[in-house]
Amino acid sequence: MAFGEKGAVSKWWLVPAAFVAVLLVLAVVFINSDMYIGMMSTKTPKYELGEHRGAAVCGTCHSKIYKEWLGHSRHAVATTNESFLRTRDYVEGNLFLGMMMGEESCYACHGIKGGAEGINCEICHGPAAPGLSITQLHETTYRPDLSAMKEKDFCAKCHELFPPLMSPYSQWLESKAAEEGLTCQGCHMAPVDGIAYHGFDSIMHNPGIYEDDLVLRDINLTFPNISMVVENRIKGHGMPSGGPSRVLVLEISVTDDQGKELHKVVDTFYRKFELYPEMLGSMPSAVVIEDTTLKSLEARAMSYALPAKIEGKMRKAAITLRFYDVADQYQGNIEKAHWISGPVVTAELELR
Numbered sequence: 432m433a434f435g436e437k438g439a440v441s442k443w444w445l446v447p448a449a450f451v452a453v454l455l456v457l458a459v460v461f462i463n464s465d466m467y468i469g470m471m472s473t474k475t476p477k478y479e480l481g482e483h484r485g486a487a488v489c490g491t492c493h494s495k496i497y498k499e500w501l502g503h504s505r506h507a508v509a510t511t512n513e514s515f516l517r518t519r520d521y522v523e524g525n526l527f528l529g530m531m532m533g534e535e536s537c538y539a540c541h542g543i544k545g546g547a548e549g550i551n552c553e554i555c556h557g558p559a560a561p562g563l564s565i566t567q568l569h570e571t572t573y574r575p576d577l578s579a580m581k582e583k584d585f586c587a588k589c590h591e592l593f594p595p596l597m598s599p600y601s602q603w604l605e606s607k608a609a610e611e612g613l614t615c616q617g618c619h620m621a622p623v624d625g626i627a628y629h630g631f632d633s634i635m636h637n638p639g640i641y642e643d644d645l646v647l648r649d650i651n652l653t654f655p656n657i658s659m660v661v662e663n664r665i666k667g668h669g670m671p672s673g674g675p676s677r678v679l680v681l682e683i684s685v686t687d688d689q690g691k692e693l694h695k696v697v698d699t700f701y702r703k704f705e706l707y708p709e710m711l712g713s714m715p716s717a718v719v720i721e722d723t724t725l726k727s728l729e730a731r732a733m734s735y736a737l738p739a740k741i742e743g744k745m746r747k748a749a750i751t752l753r754f755y756d757v758a759d760q761y762q763g764n765i766e767k768a769h770w771i772s773g774p775v776v777t778a779e780l781e782l783r
């Protein structure tokens with residue numbers, strides 16, 4: 432994948448585009464390189480593009496797990512959701528990105544190309560040999576071994592990429608949860624009715640999941656200053672902790688008697704980064720140049736000065752915390768968000 436092959440020379444002007452290219456370019460170049468295979472072999476996802484029986488087959492017996500996986504998880508929609516398809520098509524349709532990679536690479540973590548199931552049971556548990564009857568599945572060649580799946584780095588195979596860019600695992604290693612021996616599975620898959628939970632709940636389905644994990648407290652308004660504490664109570668990792676497209680946003684909307692907005696404050700918790708693809712013999716890399724995400728168990732004091740001209744006119748201040756999803760190339764610019772969650776936390780102040 433050396434830069435400069437086939438026609439790249441006449442398209443030298445595309446080089447600067449490399450510096451703002453999406454994370455995914457790197458992922459692909461990196462994954463295709465020998466260095467990756469050498470460095471990351473322990474992290475390479477185990478699944479194969481071989482034949483899968485499909486989740487519904489597993490679901491005939493494991494119906495509770497199947498329903499959780501299908502009804503809640505982003506894993507089940509990882510090859511079909513709008514946000515993935517848009518990004519994939521952006522990559523495919525972009526001259527520079529298309530030149531360096533195809534859409535293939537996405538499927539190293541998102542599921543099977545052409546498959547409609549995203550990350551199905553067999554991607555995590557291993558493919559069930561074709562040709563066997565359902566009842567033979569567990570008795571013969573297919574013997575799911577759970578011990579490797581309970582390992583602390585199991586999820587990191589897909590969830591850790593160019594740390595600190597996407598680094599819940601590195602964060603976890605230094606967290607209180609790690610100290611206590613509480614793994615990703617221990618929190619995210621804590622048994623429900625005695626069976627490991629498979630819903631892997633996301634903010635996209637249920638803003639309620641952040642209750643008590645993300646807290647807004649000590650709100651104080653002494654004109655012109657409005658201050659508060661935003662706290663991440665998750666003892667396993669930061670917030671947002673995952674992919675760089677997720678941005679946590681604090682919005683303060685100040686309104687008058689009629690409910691008309693007089694002033695708005697918008698602040699973001701996210702990572703700003705620069706990407707360097709494989710070029711001139713150097714390895715691809717991601718450099719995080721700013722990181723305002725909330726660390727595990729961090730309580731951050733935030734303070735803003737309101738404009739003097741609204742004094743006397745303001746009646747209410749509504750404070751909201753919510754998540755936005757912004758394509759990587761827009762780096763936290765929420766104007767470019769293509770997906771927004773419902774409010775996760777809200778507070779309202781009345782002034783007499």
Ligand code: HEC
Nearest residue numbers: 484488489491492552553556559565566568569575576577
């Ligand atoms: C014919 C019914 C049936 C089908 C179909 C089936 N399983 Fe199972 N599975 C079982 C039974 C029974 C057990 C043992 C149950 C127990 O431990 O209570 C089991 C156990 C498991 C375990 C736990 C193994 C362990 O070491 O504890 C995993 C993981 C698993 N199945 C995954 C799958 C996957 C993935 C599929 C689809 C490819 C699948 N099963 C299809 C009946 C089935």
Ligand code: HEC
Nearest residue numbers: 486489493496497500550551552555580581616625626627
């Ligand atoms: C993202 C990866 C992932 C996917 C997708 C997944 N599993 Fe699992 N599964 C795990 C892990 C990890 C465990 C072990 C959890 C633990 O015990 O800590 C597990 C445990 C299990 C168990 C044993 C549960 C218990 O408590 O004894 C069964 C059965 C199982 N999975 C079936 C399925 C089926 C059926 C599907 C598809 C509908 C599926 N899994 C999809 C990762 C996955």
Ligand code: HEC
Nearest residue numbers: 476505506509515540541550586589615619631632633634
């Ligand atoms: C085969 C790769 C793979 C493995 C293994 C995997 N995940 Fe995922 N996971 C993904 C992908 C890809 C997404 C995003 C799917 C999408 O939204 O398009 C995701 C999404 C999630 C989400 C939802 C995040 C959100 O808010 O949108 C959670 C939570 C999650 N995974 C937890 C886990 C945990 C815990 C484990 C380990 C038990 C695990 N995953 C194992 C690939 C994987």
Ligand code: HEC
Nearest residue numbers: 586590599600603608613614615618640666667671672673
């Ligand atoms: C101490 C419990 C705990 C541990 C350990 C933990 N998590 Fe989480 N995680 C949460 C909670 C709580 C949330 C927020 C709401 C929810 O999903 O329930 C969350 C959210 C997430 C999200 C959603 C997206 C985001 O950006 O915040 C992902 C992805 C995730 N965790 C992955 C992981 C992975 C991978 C590991 C292991 C390296 C892990 N988590 C370990 C509790 C934990």
Ligand code: HEC
Nearest residue numbers: 455458514515518519536537539540589590592673674756
């Ligand atoms: C190393 C594994 C890996 C590779 C390779 C990868 N992804 Fe992902 N992707 C993830 C994980 C894990 C998440 C979930 C992050 C989270 O929510 O914390 C994710 C999330 C996403 C999201 C956000 C999904 C949502 O629901 O909002 C998009 C979009 C996405 N990936 C697109 C792509 C595209 C396009 C490619 C290929 C060019 C790709 N990814 C390659 C692991 C990967």
